[in-house]
Amino acid sequence: MGYVQEVYDQVVARDPHExxxxxxVKEVLESLEPVFERHPEFQKAxxxxxxxxxxxxxxFRVPWVDDEGKIQVNxxxxxxxxxxxxxxxxxxxxxxxxxxxxxxxxxxxxIFKNSLTGLPxxxxxxxxxxxxxxxxxxxxxxxxxxxxxELYHHIGANIxxxxxxxGVGGREIGYLYGQYxxxxxxxxxxxxxxxxxxxxxxxxxxxxxxxLVYFVDEMIxxxxxxxxxxxxxxxxxxxxxxxxxxKINQLGxxxxxxxxxxxxxxxxxxxxxCTLKQVKEVKRGRVKDCLSCQPEGEFGTGxxxxxxxxxxxxxxxxxxxxxxxxxxxxxxxxxxxxxxANMPCTPEAAKLLIANNVMFAPGKACNAGGVxxxxxxxxxxxxxxxxxxxxxxxxxxxxxxxxxxxxSEAAAEYGQKDNLIIGANISGFLKVVDAxxxxxxV
Ligand code: NDP
Numbered sequence: 001m002g003y004v005q006e007v008y009d010q011v012v013a014r015d016p017h018e019x020x021x022x023x024x025v026k027e028v029l030e031s032l033e034p035v036f037e038r039h040p041e042f043q044k045a046x047x048x049x050x051x052x053x054x055x056x057x058x059x060f061r062v063p064w065v066d067d068e069g070k071i072q073v074n075x076x077x078x079x080x081x082x083x084x085x086x087x088x089x090x091x092x093x094x095x096x097x098x099x100x101x102x103x104x105x106x107x108x109x110x111i112f113k114n115s116l117t118g119l120p121x122x123x124x125x126x127x128x129x130x131x132x133x134x135x136x137x138x139x140x141x142x143x144x145x146x147x148x149x150e151l152y153h154h155i156g157a158n159i160x161x162x163x164x165x166x167g168v169g170g171r172e173i174g175y176l177y178g179q180y181x182x183x184x185x186x187x188x189x190x191x192x193x194x195x196x197x198x199x200x201x202x203x204x205x206x207x208x209x210x211x212l213v214y215f216v217d218e219m220i221x222x223x224x225x226x227x228x229x230x231x232x233x234x235x236x237x238x239x240x241x242x243x244x245x246x247k248i249n250q251l252g253x254x255x256x257x258x259x260x261x262x263x264x265x266x267x268x269x270x271x272x273x274c275t276l277k278q279v280k281e282v283k284r285g286r287v288k289d290c291l292s293c294q295p296e297g298e299f300g301t302g303x304x305x306x307x308x309x310x311x312x313x314x315x316x317x318x319x320x321x322x323x324x325x326x327x328x329x330x331x332x333x334x335x336x337x338x339x340x341a342n343m344p345c346t347p348e349a350a351k352l353l354i355a356n357n358v359m360f361a362p363g364k365a366c367n368a369g370g371v372x373x374x375x376x377x378x379x380x381x382x383x384x385x386x387x388x389x390x391x392x393x394x395x396x397x398x399x400x401x402x403x404x405x406x407x408s409e410a411a412a413e414y415g416q417k418d419n420l421i422i423g424a425n426i427s428g429f430l431k432v433v434d435a436x437x438x439x440x441x442v
Contacts, residue, residue, distance in 0.1 A: 003036055004029045007048040018101030020318060020343070024108050025052055027347060031425035034414050046441070047433055054107065056080040057100070060150040062128060064142045066135075075099075076147050078126035080160055081107040084435035087158055088124030089114055089371060091165030094172065098127045102318070106165070106342055110371070112428030113364045116403045119375040124160055126151070132167045144175035152180050157188040157381070163374045164193045166317065169239060170205070174198075189381025192374035201377035203392035204370075209243025209340065210393070211369015212313065212361075214400040216338040217251065219359050219366075219420070220311075222408070225335060228252035233309040235259045236316030237280050237287050240340040240367065244313050246273055257307050259316065260287040264304040267297035308332040315340030323348040330356045339363035354419060365407050365424040372399045 062074040080088045090110040111123030194200035230253045237258045245255045257266040275293040279285040305325035326349035338361040411423030
């Protein structure tokens with residue numbers, strides 16, 4: 001049995017109840033096989049065994065009182081996965097499905113994504129099974145304060161710097177930061193995605209969605225296609241989806257469908273961004289509410305991937321685009337897929353798309369713009385000097401272009417031209433492994 005398979009089997013045996021984590025590990029480890037053939041010293045140093053085991057996992061009780069005076073208890077977690085190249089960095093997810101297997105898959109992917117940005121940030125992730133949907137602002141605040149009452153022991157501007165993810169946006173980061181400051185009396189850059197009046201960076205809110213489109217633009221330009229005049233379908237209607245849509249519009253494409261967990265809206269004339277922002281960012285409503293301003297729009301509950309498009313951008317959640325969806329996209333002439341969400345395509349779907357010559361941008365590479373801009377927020381906090389939107393956006397664009405170049409060059413070097421999954425995994429891994437080899441067995 002090969003080294004990679006052996007380590008994978010150990011991962012499954014050690015935590016058999018974490019299928020999402022197994023899926024993420026398998027995808028990365030399979031890509032790395034040729035690297036281990038060239039570098040037997042990595043195996044001798046136990047690199048993979050160390051890479052798949054988080055440096056630290058923290059699980060904690062989060063008690064809070066709801067509006068009826070009833071005591072609620074959620075589970076909080078923070079997985080500090082790998083600090084070889086910098087302080088742990090990665091978001092917090094508040095969603096009822098959150099458990100160790102999901103946080104570990106996200107934290108593991110974050111190691112390579114953060115490395116790809118070229119910035120000094122390690123990998124981590126956290127969250128809770130708390131569901132902010134339908135909760136009052138007061139309930140969300142009390143939950144966030146209780147969550148931070150424990151988390152603050154484990155984070156710091158040079159230790160671990162969390163940010164947002166599903167269910168954690170500007171409101172939640174504000175409450176978390178307020179409580180951190182109250183507990184520590186420290187005004188430092190310990191969270192990113194902060195509001196602009198208290199240390200946030202211009203361009204952070206837009207960064208993941210814009211960065212995704214910048215990456216896809218580079219990828220398709222290399223094969224003679226453009227976003228201009230392309231028809232695009234985006235799943236989700238949260239932070240990543242909204243700003244991907246905005247950038248597609250700016251580059252002359254047309255987004256005809258978006259979704260949330262209740263279903264999708266489709267309008268051949270395009271989705272109106274102002275209405276979408278109002279419904280989702282201000283009213284916290286459902287995607288169907290947009291139809292009052294989309295006279296030709298319709299609501300559907302089946303798979304959004306049956307809608308004909310040139311470019312598909314899954315921006316909601318893991319494993320939301322399966323093999324059957326991939327077949328529909330191929331049959332409808334889709335030429336590119338960009339993973340705005342983390343691991344939204346099942347491994348079978350990704351393989352099928354690539355085998356059918358659909359250009360495929362893996363999340364680790366193409367959604368790295370959010371964390372990259374979070375690292376820019378950390379720089380601004382350290383300098384105590386904010387940059388303009390244009391400055392941040394220009395840096396983001398350069399970072400996304402570099403990630404594309406690095407990933408495609410690594411793919412070509414290892415004999416897998418245009419396979420950006422393999423290229424991104426190898427390229428992200430090589431920097432981390434170099435740091436781990438230098439730092440000894442820790
Ligand atoms: P948001 O909470 O802002 O939005 C999530 C969107 O996806 C909502 O429309 C939500 O619908 C939908 N969604 C979430 N879970 C499900 C589900 N199980 N089934 C169907 N729809 C679902 O999150 P973000 O936009 O921040 O994150 C989206 C994805 O992008 C995640 O995979 C995240 O890890 C990834 N990502 C985010 C980054 C960031 O900077 N925010 C950075 C890199 C990756 P509903 O409201 O109905 O639940």
